[in-house]
Amino acid sequence: MLSPGKPIGPLQAGGQTGLAEMNRQVAENLDTIIGTLEVDALQSDGTADAR
Numbered sequence: 848m849l850s851p852g853k854p855i856g857p858l859q860a861g862g863q864t865g866l867a868e869m870n871r872q873v874a875e876n877l878d879t880i881i882g883t884l885e886v887d888a889l890q891s892d893g894t895a896d897a898r
Contacts, residue, residue: 858867 858864858870
């Protein structure tokens with residue numbers, strides 16, 4: 848899904864490691880949510896709905 852480090856890397860280089868870590872955790876959570884929704888969609892009707 849997201850490539851961790853690319854959008855967050857400049858924050859770390861600028862000394863904003865706390866903000867970078869928070870954004871990394873949000874990105875991981877979103878990946879988990881999206882993956883769960885995709886699995887649920889596949890299980891509910893057998894196809895992925897690509898809207």
